[in-house]
Amino acid sequence: MDWNRAAREYLDAYARQQDLPGGIRFFKALQQARLDGTPASLDRLDALLEQIHDKAGLKAADLSQDPAVQRFANMVSFYIGSYLSARIGTDLTWGTREQMLAQYPDTFKLGDKPENRLVAYALGKAFTPLTYLHQKLFAQRDVSLQTTLQQTLDTYHAAARQDPNIWVPLMLRLYADKEYIGDRIALRAALERLTLDYSLESLTRVDALLRTIRKGQAPVYGDFITHPDTVNFLQFLAFYFATTVARNGPYVLTWHTYEEAQKLGMGWDLAFELTHWARLNDALYSPLLTINEILFGERQTSCTQHAQDIFRLNPPTPTEPDEEEGGLTLLAMEKAALDPEQAKACEEAGMMLAYGRFMSAGLQPTTPTILYPTQNGGGLMVPIMEESEEDAIYRADEILWSNPEKAAFAVLVRDAYHDYPPGQEKDVVVNLAVYGHAAMTVTVAAPYPVIAKDNSLRLHPVRINKCSLNRDYHESILDHVRIGMARYGSKKRKD
Numbered sequence: 355m356d357w358n359r360a361a362r363e364y365l366d367a368y369a370r371q372q373d374l375p376g377g378i379r380f381f382k383a384l385q386q387a388r389l390d391g392t393p394a395s396l397d398r399l400d401a402l403l404e405q406i407h408d409k410a411g412l413k414a415a416d417l418s419q420d421p422a423v424q425r426f427a428n429m430v431s432f433y434i435g436s437y438l439s440a441r442i443g444t445d446l447t448w449g450t451r452e453q454m455l456a457q458y459p460d461t462f463k464l465g466d467k468p469e470n471r472l473v474a475y476a477l478g479k480a481f482t483p484l485t486y487l488h489q490k491l492f493a494q495r496d497v498s499l500q501t502t503l504q505q506t507l508d509t510y511h512a513a514a515r516q517d518p519n520i521w522v523p524l525m526l527r528l529y530a531d532k533e534y535i536g537d538r539i540a541l542r543a544a545l546e547r548l549t550l551d552y553s554l555e556s557l558t559r560v561d562a563l564l565r566t567i568r569k570g571q572a573p574v575y576g577d578f579i580t581h582p583d584t585v586n587f588l589q590f591l592a593f594y595f596a597t598t599v600a601r602n603g604p605y606v607l608t609w610h611t612y613e614e615a616q617k618l619g620m621g622w623d624l625a626f627e628l629t630h631w632a633r634l635n636d637a638l639y640s641p642l643l644t645i646n647e648i649l650f651g652e653r654q655t656s657c658t659q660h661a662q663d664i665f666r667l668n669p670p671t672p673t674e675p676d677e678e679e680g681g682l683t684l685l686a687m688e689k690a691a692l693d694p695e696q697a698k699a700c701e702e703a704g705m706m707l708a709y710g711r712f713m714s715a716g717l718q719p720t721t722p723t724i725l726y727p728t729q730n731g732g733g734l735m736v737p738i739m740e741e742s743e744e745d746a747i748y749r750a751d752e753i754l755w756s757n758p759e760k761a762a763f764a765v766l767v768r769d770a771y772h773d774y775p776p777g778q779e780k781d782v783v784v785n786l787a788v789y790g791h792a793a794m795t796v797t798v799a800a801p802y803p804v805i806a807k808d809n810s811l812r813l814h815p816v817r818i819n820k821c822s823l824n825r826d827y828h829e830s831i832l833d834h835v836r837i838g839m840a841r842y843g844s845k846k847r848k849d
Contacts, residue, residue, distance in 0.1 A: 447475045798832075
C-alpha cells in the first residue's frame with residue numbers, strides 16, 4: 355500500500371467532510387474538533403480523545419483489529435503528521451514499520467509494537483504518531499499533544515539545523531508565523547516591536563535595537579554565545595541580515611557551514627561567529643560577525659554600513675534588459691528554475707487569470723475569489739462576498755496573507771484599474787502566495803481580452819507587477835502562468 359497516497363486521500367476526505375468507504379469511527383466528532391492546522395486544534399484533539407477514553411470503551415486491540423477504528427487512528431496520525439510537516443520545512447514519508455526498515459536500515463530502529471504500525475520519516479528521524487494515540491487512550495489520559503509535538507519538533511529542528519539551507523528559511527518563517535522554535539529566541543518582545551519586512555530600512559531598526567541592548571544591558575559575550583535562547587537571537591538577526599541583503603541586491607543566496615566554507619577557501623580558525631556563512635553570488639560573508647561586532651566589538655559598524663559595502667564591493671552582475679513581447683522587461687540571463695511547488699502554484703495562478711478574463715466577457719466585475727489547492731490535486735474556489743467590492747478585496751487580501759487554511763499556496767483573482775494609452779482600462783489581477791519551504795509572492799496582471807467567437811482565449815501578454823523573487827525568476831514564472839492559461843483555454847474549448 356502507498357501510505358503517502360493514503361495520507362493525501364485521508365486529509366482530502368476530511369477537508370471535503372466526506373467519510374471514506376467503510377467508514378471512519380468517530381468521523382463526525384473529528385469534524386467537530388476542527389482540525390484546521392492551528393495550535394488550538396491540538397487542544398481540541400486532546401479533548402476529543404479524552405471523551406473517547408471516558409465513554410467509548412475502546413481497547414488497544416481495536417486500533418489494529420477493527421477497520422473503522424483503524425481508519426480513525428490513521429486519520430489522527432496523518433493530521434498530526436501534516437501539522438508537524440508544516441513546521442519542519444519538509445514533507446514526511448509515510449510507511450509501515452516493515453517498509454521503513456527496508457528503506458532506511460541504517461537509521462531506522464523501532465521495535466515491533468502496535469504503536470509502531472504506521473511511521474513518518476523526515477530529516478533522518480522517525481516519528482510514530484500512534485504512540486501518542488495509545489498513550490492518550492489507554493495509558494496517560496492527561497498526556498498533551500502540544501507537549502508531545504514540541505518535544506518532536508525539538509528533535510526535527512536539531513536535525514534541520516545541520517543544513518543551514520533548510521534551517522535558515524525555516525527559522526525565519528517560524529518566527530514570522532509566531533510558531534514554536536526549539537529553545538526560543540531571547541528578547542523576542544523587542545524584536546516584535548520592529549518591522550522586519552526585509553527592506554534596507556529595516557536594517558537601521560536592527561542596528562538601533564543592537565545598540566540599545568549594548569548600552570542598556572552591557573551583554574557579556576561569553577554568556578550570549580553559550581545560552582541557547584541568546585544564540586537563537588544572534589543567529590536569527592544574522593540570518594535576517596543576510597537574507598535582506600540578498601533580496602535587495604538581488605543576489606543568489608546559499609548557506610554554508612564552517613566546514614564547507616573551509617573547503618571554499620576560508621582559512622580562519624573555528625569561532626562562534628564563523629559557524630554560518632552566507633554566499634552572495636560568488637562571495638562569502640559571515641553575518642554573525644557583523645551582528646556580534648555591533649553588540650560586543652570595539653570597531654563601530656552597522657548592518658546598514660555592511661550592506662552598503664557589499665553592494666559597492668560585490669555589485670550584482672549588470673545585464674542588458676531585453677524587451678519581451680508585450681513590453682515586459684526581463685533580465686537577459688538564463689532562466690532560474692522554480693521550485694516544483696512554486697511552478698505548480700504559478701500554473702494555478704495562470705488558470706485563475708484566464709478564469710477572470712473569461713468571466714469578464716460579460717463586462718461584469720470579477721468577484722474577488724481565492725483558490726486553494728486540495729489534496730486530490732484539484733482546487734477549491736471561495737468567492738469573497740462583502741458589502742462593497744473594495745471591502746471584498748481588502749478582506750481577500752487579509753485571508754491571502756494570513757493563510758488561515760494553512761494551505762501550500764493560495765491564489766486571489768480580482769479586478770484592478772491601470773492607466774494605458776489612451777486612458778484608464780480594467781485589468782484582471784491575480785495575487786499568488788506560496789507558503790512553506792518555497793515561500794514566494796507575486797502579482798500578475800493582464801488587460802481584459804476580447805473573447806473569440808469559439809470562446810477560446812488567446813494568450814495576450816501578461817506582466818509581473820510585484821514579485822518577492824529575484825528578476826531572473828520572472829521569465830520562468832510567466833512561462834508557468836502561460837501554461838496555466840493555456841490549460842484553462844483548452845478546458846473551455848472542450849466544455
